[in-house]
Amino acid sequence: MDFLNAIVTLLNYVIIPASSYGAQLALGALGVTLIYGILRFSNFAHGDTMAFGTAATIVVTWGLQSLGVSISPLPTALLALPFGILITAALVLGTDRAVYRFYRAKKSAPIILVMASVGVMFVMNGLTRFLIGVREIQFDDGVRFVINAREFKAATGLAEGLALRSTQVITLVTAVIVVWALFWFLGRTRTGKSMRAFSDNEDLALLSGINPEKVVAVTWIIAAAITTIAGTLFGLDKSFKAFNYFQLLLPIFAAAIVGGLGNPIGAIAGGFVIAFSEVAVTFDFRRVVAYLVPGDWTPSGPIQLLSTEYKFAVSFAILIIVLLFKPTGLFKGKSV
Amino acid sequence: MKRTPILFATMGLLLLAEGYFGSWNTALGIFNMGLISAVLALGVNMQWGYAGLFNSGIVGFVAIGGLAPVLISMPPNPxxxxxxxxxxxxxxxxxxxxxxxxxxxxxxxxxxxxxxxxxxxxxxxxxxxxxxxxxxxxxxxxxNTAAAGNLGGLGLPVAVSWPVGALFAAGAAWVVGKTALGLRSDYLAIATLGIGEIIVSVLRNEEWLARGVLNVNGIPRPWPVPREVDLQLSTSFTERAASFGIDPVTASTLTVKLLYAALFLIVLIALIWLAQKALSSPWGRMMRAIRDNETAAAAMGKNVTLRHLQIFIIGSAVCGLGGAMMITLDGQMTPGSYIPLRYTFLIWVMVIVGGSGNNFGSVLGAVLIWYLYTKAETWGPQLMGYITAGMTDGSVLKTHLQDSAEQMRLLTMGLVMLLVLRFSPRGLIPEK
CATH class of the missing domain: 1.10.287 (Helix Hairpins)
Known part of the structure; x- marks a missing residue:
């Protein structure tokens, strides 16, 4: 019985939250890695693109709500998502046209593109604040729980409750669909194949008649879609605050590098590695241990490696370890 | 050749106009913070302008430098x-x-x-x-939780803490540089982003160190700068102020700010002199050779990674020095105020706009951008007032536009950076 309680505690506080957070990071890292694979620079504006996409989705959600449209028990934001993606895709295509294309044509060093992306980050940050303000916004109007902690306790008779929020289920299901669709696109369609060819060897791809501008445009659209989805899922799960998205930049980059920049499978694996490490390192295991050891062995203090304020340190430490020992990432990414 | 003095003179006139038409207090405030920004911009220019290294964690190096005045010059906590x-x-x-x-x-x-x-x-x-x-x-x-609850400092003069702040930042830079340099160029950018966030969150959460978000107040003044209260109590000072026709309170704040400006100018001029010397030395030529063509420089037997590490540490140390100076000017340590957009990316805008690779360019860019950034706080709502003047009062669009006027600062800074990067990538004062 106590063993069961320990497992439920672990599920409730570590495995479920880390899985949904991992899925959100994985989607974010997929966007970074796609841009890196095709355009060959680390996009610092990614966090703010995520924030902008979410803000656009929230605005459409409000519009739909005022029209009385609802897909209860699911949150209305899911219905607004396609519109949010369209708006974000238009914005990133616009920035590509206005900013990045110039440097691409000039074949500037990657670091110049990174610099330009910092400028884009500023502008997007301003746009997001202009669009929706700096307040913290809750926009989840769906049913809150799939499994309610109190009902779970009543049904099983366990001391520990298990809560499964609907946003967590939605996150995982959406992430699986998105990843499946992306891999189907990259592996089966003509455009997807030309993208992979372009990523592997630009010169050879150009030689075989692939239109680079089309590849770049498709990449931006896909990245915008994945990014908006990731941002909206994160916002549904936690809440929307523009600054939190900027702070996601570090774990997302860490996830992409751990997996190997430019490698989509790596990005997904990296997202889960980062999320599980972050949650496990900052979780206080005392309650789990208390169920597993005899009563008087229970330690008095918390069994926690780091306090939650230092969750960035986890991404950073993993990043440093990977850079020291395997700079190309766990799955083979682009060369150093 | 004539361009540099003209631009600096124009900047001076802008500040004088602010003092003459607005208040001398604000003008001096902008000037002092502009000087500190110039120190930070010099540090970033060493990394980016001399060596092409992208540091996206400047906020962290500024913050760790700011720790030095607390640990060096605050009285010890018995x-x-x-x-x-x-x-x-x-x-x-x-x-x-x-x-x-x-x-x-x-x-x-x-x-x-x-x-x-x-x-x-x-x-x-x-x-x-x-x-x-x-x-x-x-x-x-x-x-002594209520008043201190931290280690306290050594009680030494605050000027001692400035080089110590530089040392702190250099230490942090060594850790990051050692791991991330020598790999692909964007890795340094990402690793510095991480160290920046970690340093700031350490300062926010470790109360034994610098009281965390409880802030440290009353950091002592550096040597020649008196406290305003003491000046106002001194009869000789109030008499002299009266002879100039200024009331003692204004006179005391102006005196304090002028003395700070003099101190900061000494540091800045010394830094520029050193940096110019370094740039025109064989070492400076080697740095530029490495920046312009790493492969060729490596073929000539230069150790590119080692040189990058060297300049990265030096540049970060200068940022740490600026951070220590800033905390001295503020007189308090408020870890909550270290925001990356303000302390990392705004410094970048300064360097890019001023002219990367040119020390005078960075200094000019720093003072100019800081001036614009401060003034935009009042210009934004005014401008928005003109734009929305024709709209009906109380309409949703009008209130929204007026409320978000202050957010437009970031957008403008981003646009300025993108425009300069694209149309005038060498900046206001280009590298020779």
Missing amino acids: GAFSAGGLGLILSFAVAVAALWAAVIVNRRASLHVRMVAIPLILFAGFLAYRAFFGPATNAIEAI
């Missing part, structure tokens, strides 16, 4: 060191020993031994570190 000092020293000694052991094992042992031993050593080291660290910090935080 009893804090005897309560937890030994535990702290032990915990850090254990941490260093564990890292050192891991490095030794990594160099000497076979692959299989390494894979088991290194995680074990690090984990055991971390637990031992925690065992000493936790009780020590709790003991320190328990002492």
Whole structure:
């Protein structure tokens, strides 16, 4: 019985939250890695693109709500998502046209593109604040729980409750669909194949008649879609605050590098590695241990490696370890 | 050749106009912070302008430099060191020993031994570190909690803390540079983003160190700068102020700000002189050669990674110096105010706009952008007032536009940066 309680505690506080957070990071890292694979620079504006996409989705959600449209028990934001993606895709295509294309044509060093992306980050940050303000916004109007902690306790008779929020289920299901669709696109369609060819060897791809501008445009659209989805899922799960998205930049980059920049499978694996490490390192295991050891062995203090304020340190430490020992990432990414 | 003095004179006129038409207090305030921004911009220019290294964690180096005035010049918190000092020293000694052991094992042992031993050593080291660290910090935080609750400082003059701030930042830069340099160029950008966030969150959360978000107030003034209150109490000062026809309160704040400006100018001029000397020396030529063509420089026998590490540490140290100066000017340490957009990316805009690779360009860019950034706070709502003048009062669009006017600052800064980067990538004062 106590063993069961320990497992439920672990599920409730570590495995479920880390899985949904991992899925959100994985989607974010997929966007970074796609841009890196095709355009060959680390996009610092990614966090703010995520924030902008979410803000656009929230605005459409409000519009739909005022029209009385609802897909209860699911949150209305899911219905607004396609519109949010369209708006974000238009914005990133616009920035590509206005900013990045110039440097691409000039074949500037990657670091110049990174610099330009910092400028884009500023502008997007301003746009997001202009669009929706700096307040913290809750926009989840769906049913809150799939499994309610109190009902779970009543049904099983366990001391520990298990809560499964609907946003967590939605996150995982959406992430699986998105990843499946992306891999189907990259592996089966003509455009997807030309993208992979372009990523592997630009010169050879150009030689075989692939239109680079089309590849770049498709990449931006896909990245915008994945990014908006990731941002909206994160916002549904936690809440929307523009600054939190900027702070996601570090774990997302860490996830992409751990997996190997430019490698989509790596990005997904990296997202889960980062999320599980972050949650496990900052979780206080005392309650789990208390169920597993005899009563008087229970330690008095918390069994926690780091306090939650230092969750960035986890991404950073993993990043440093990977850079020291395997700079190309766990799955083979682009060369150093 | 004529361009530089004209631009600097125009900047001076802008500040004088602010003083003449607005208030001298604001003008001097902008000037002082502009000088500190210039120090930061010089540091970033060394990294980006001389060597092409992208540091996206400037906020962290500024923050860790700002720690120095607290630890060096605040009065000691009696009893804090005897309560937890030994535990702290032990915990850090254990941490260093564990890292050192891991490095030794990594160099000497076979692959299989390494894979088991290194995680074990690090984990055991971390637990031992925690065992000493936790009780020590709790003991320190328990002492005089309301007023201090931290280690306190050494009580030395605050000017001593400026080079110490530079040393702190150099230490952090060494850790990051050692791991991330020599790999692809964007890795440094990402690693510095991480160290920046970590340093700031350490300052926010470690109350034994600098009181965390409780802030440290009353950091002593550097040597020639008096306190406003003392000036107002001195009869000779109030008489002299009256002879100029200024009331004593204004006169005292102006005097303090002018003295700060003089101090900062001395530091800035010394830095520019050193930087110019370095740039025109064989060392400076080598740095530019490495920046312009790493492969060719490496072929000539230059150790590119080592040189990058060197300039990265020097540039970060200058940022740390600027951070220490800023805390001295503010007179307080408020870790909550270290925002990356303000302390990392705004400094970037300064360097890019001023002219990367040119020290005078960075200085001009810093003062100009700081001036614009401060003024935009009032210009934004005014401009929005004109734009929305034709709309009906109380309409949703009008209130929204007026409320978001202050957010437009960031957008404008981003646009300025993008436009300069694209149409005038060499900046206002280009590199020769």
